[in-house]
Amino acid sequence: MTTYYFIAASQKFLTEEEPLEEILKERRRNYKENNRNIDFWLLIKPQFLKCSELKDLYNKIPTASSCCNIN
Numbered sequence: 001m002t003t004y005y006f007i008a009a010s011q012k013f014l015t016e017e018e019p020l021e022e023i024l025k026e027r028r029r030n031y032k033e034n035n036r037n038i039d040f041w042l043l044i045k046p047q048f049l050k051c052s053e054l055k056d057l058y059n060k061i062p063t064a065s066s067c068c069n070i071n
Contacts, residue, residue, distance in 0.1 A: 008049060010062040014042070020068065043067045 007014075014020050024042065031038055046067040049058045058065075 006067050008046070008057065008061055008065060008067045011044060011066040012062075014066040014068060015044075024068075040068065 020042070024040070027040065028038065044066050046065065048054070049061070049065065049067065
């Protein structure tokens, strides 16, 4: 079974207040230079946070949520 790691926060925080776009561009460049497959992505309004196992976490995140997966 694959283990996934993620950060979840308000959409405003991840897309406006933090330089996430720049970080992801740099990471993509680095992966390309090192011949690695992309194993991360940004999700706007991630539905998987609504599953029963993550219910407590989901309730702590502002309504307009985003998630960045880093495998």
